[in-house]
Amino acid sequence: MHEMSIAEGILDIALDYAKQNDAKVVHEVGLILGEMAGVEMESLDFSWRLITKDTIAEGAKLTVRKTPLVGRCSKCGKEFHIEHYNFWCPECKDGVLTTISGRELQVEYLEVD
Numbered sequence: 001m002h003e004m005s006i007a008e009g010i011l012d013i014a015l016d017y018a019k020q021n022d023a024k025v026v027h028e029v030g031l032i033l034g035e036m037a038g039v040e041m042e043s044l045d046f047s048w049r050l051i052t053k054d055t056i057a058e059g060a061k062l063t064v065r066k067t068p069l070v071g072r073c074s075k076c077g078k079e080f081h082i083e084h085y086n087f088w089c090p091e092c093k094d095g096v097l098t099t100i101s102g103r104e105l106q107v108e109y110l111e112v113d
């Protein structure tokens with residue numbers, strides 16, 4: 001279950017941030033999650049609740065902003081939302097779409113006190 005190691009990574013970031021800001025509580029963690037990041041939100045939530053227990057991030061909310069899978073054509077340079085794993089350019093039908101977003105998972109913001 002790789003969501004567990006992802007949750008651990010998020011917790012590391014949150015605790016570091018709290019320390020730097022002399023915070024005693026982590027209230028909320030905002031995440032950017034690409035639709036192709038391959039993360040199950042349900043198991044990430046579960047892992048998060050598990051590993052934040054007895055830390056200052058216990059009870060902190062994970063707020064997720066999903067980003068679509070977007071690719072840029074190697075021939076005409078246009079950008080498209082990639083659907084149904086179709087990586088051929090719908091415009092010139094000659095190029096291949098290179099992913100420019102949609103696989104990311106990162107912390108966008110943290111709310112601490």
Ligand SMILES: [Zn+2]
Pocket residue numbers: 073074075076077078089090091092093094095
């Ligand atoms: Zn194209």
